[in-house]
Amino acid sequence: RNENEHGGVMTMVKSHVLFEVMETVNSLSKKIDCEITSIRLCNSGIIFITIYRSPNGSMEGFLDVFSRMLALVYKYDRVIVTGDFNINFISRSRALENFDGLIREHGFNFLINDRTR
Numbered sequence: 298r299n300e301n302e303h304g305g306v307m308t309m310v311k312s313h314v315l316f317e318v319m320e321t322v323n324s325l326s327k328k329i330d331c332e333i334t335s336i337r338l339c340n341s342g343i344i345f346i347t348i349y350r351s352p353n354g355s356m357e358g359f360l361d362v363f364s365r366m367l368a369l370v371y372k373y374d375r376v377i378v379t380g381d382f383n384i385n386f387i388s389r390s391r392a393l394e395n396f397d398g399l400i401r402e403h404g405f406n407f408l409i410n411d412r413t414r
Contacts, residue, residue, distance in 0.1 A: 305332045305349040305351070306332040306333065306334045306347050306348065306349045306380070307334065307347075308334045308335075308336055308345060308347055310336065314338065315338070315339035315340060316336045316337060316338050316339060317336065317337050317339060318335070318336055319335040319336060319337055319344065319346075321369055322335040322346060322366055322369055322370065323335055325362050325365055325366050325369075326362075327354075327358055327359075327362050329351055329353060329354040329355075329358075330350065330351065330354035330355050330358035330359045330362060331348060331349070331350050331351075331354065331358065331359045331362040331363065332348070332349045332351075333346065333347070333348050333362070333366060334346070334347050335347070335370075341375065342373070342374075342375055343375040343376075343377065344370055344373055344375060344376045344377070345377050345379075346366065346370070346376065346377070346378045346379070346380075347378075347379050347380050348363070348366075348378065348379075348380035348381075348382065349380055349381050350380070350381065350382050350383045350384070351383065352383040356392045360392075360395055360396065360399065363396070363399060364399055367399060367400075367402075367403040367405075368403075371403055371404075376405075378405065382396070384396055386409075
């Protein structure tokens with residue numbers, strides 16, 4: 298790792314699974330604010346995206362990257378986004394409202410049982 302670049306997210310795929318790396322999405326990773334890895338499974342067309350947002354990074358920087366990522370994958374029907382967003386989901390805040398708005402605007406829903414933080 299040089300200067301804290303591109304650390305914190307990994308996707309593993311079994312050797313027999315055909316996939317392609319989605320470089321346009323991965324290239325959105327922004328030092329400190331957000332790390333992204335994404336693949337598209339060739340046989341099913343499902344896109345898997347894993348995101349890590351550093352609690353030390355800028356929320357505005359993260360939301361900018363997150364918004365651009367959602368815009369890139371919006372045209373696909375089968376998209377799964379997972380990750381560690383380091384956002385307080387218990388207390389209402391502007392950050393949570395902005396994040397929630399982006400998710401819903403692009404047709405996604407939260408699929409977690411217990412809110413964290």
